[in-house]
Amino acid sequence: MFRGTAAIAAGLVTPGRLRGPEFLRLLPDTYVRITASPPDLRLRSYAAYLWAGSGAVLCGYSAAEFLGASCAPLRAPAEVAVTAVQPGPRSRREVRVRRDVVHPDDVVDVAGVRVTNRMRTAFDLARWLPPIEGVVAVDALARGSFDPNLLLNFTVRSPGLRGVRKVLDALTWCDARSGSPPETRLRLLLVRAGLPRPVPQHPVVDRHRRILWLDLAYPEQRLGIEYDGGDHFATPEAARADAQRHTRLVALGWRVLRYTAEEMRREPERIVAEIRHALGLPLPRCT
Structure with missing residues (x-):
């Protein structure tokens, strides 16, 4: 995965070669070498992270993927959070951009990529998704990591966020023992x-x-x-x-x-x- 302008400036590739059959453009100025397998959610999420620029944080299904708690449907778009008060990238077909406040304590580093931690990711997916898929996501993220009821702390801390009531409903059905x-x-x-x-x-x-x-x-x-x-x-x-x-x-x-x-x-x-x-x-x- 690389930025096209940076690779050209470093002399690693020419513009013509970049447009050729060796490379796939995932997002503006964001390329990957073509392989036999289509780009999976993890790769597309990494592309979104590079494309969104400094200050971006992977969230939602993208964060779950990086945290080893895959629970996204096929062809789910990458998800990235950016600072709500500053201008930045807008959502497009391949990427859902969330303008939200992410506390520094809610962010972890995974292989050099900033992602929301398990509890924050579970909280977000529970409030963003339809009821059943929200429970699926919380189960996947909580498995072997935390008691889902701890998400109540987020609902108290963030009462004004959209969808907080959906988190309370999800907790009625969650069970961190679920295997998949x-x-x-x-x-x-x-x-x-x-x-x-x-x-x-x-x-x-x-x-x-x-x-x-x-x-x-x-x-x-x-x-x-x-x-x-x-x-x-x-x-x-x-x-x-x-x-x-x-x-x-x-x-x-x-x-x-x-x-x-x-x-x-x-x-x-x-x-x-x-x-x-x-x-x-x-x-x-x-x-």
Whole structure:
């Protein structure tokens, strides 16, 4: 990643070569060497950081990406915060520019890039995003790092910021034990339909004292709920290991229901009905 004007001034590249097939222009005066893979969010975020200039801070989904808490949808734009009171870059298709006040204590350095820290990033995404995606983001950022309820400190400190009430609603549903964004979405599908809260990342110990982790579980009913991602069958070895794991769980008396992202998107009512039946719960009364 480099600024075109700086590379030309240093004699590293000519204007003609810069316009050729070797380099991709991501943003004005911001280039990267073309590779087989399209630029991912981390690379596009770094480009936005260089383009936005001094004082910029990566925030939102871009900050989450740099912090190792990927939770953005495909093709999400990069996000950068700039000082609210000074003129600066404007949002464009590739970059969402946030004009906001970012306290110095809310900023960390990641590989030489200034990004909002985990708690500030979670607070921002919870107030900017739709309810479900806000919870997904808070779960991803809080995992192994902080208690989501600590975000209440931000709501007290920043009562006038837009969307603060959405943070309070998100905290009702958050659980830092969640193992991944799809697992959070599956959990929310159940609890927002009125089912009991399952336990995320529940450990099951087999007869050889090996731990088998369930994405979601109702331990009293020995019912496991799993998000079935493509990695389960990425290789023959992975598929064999997954089948052996399932057999061990069944041998320990567990029932395991598995659902894909496609099923969660297209058939949420069926999923809720199947789990309700597996739990032995009555159908909800019609009003």
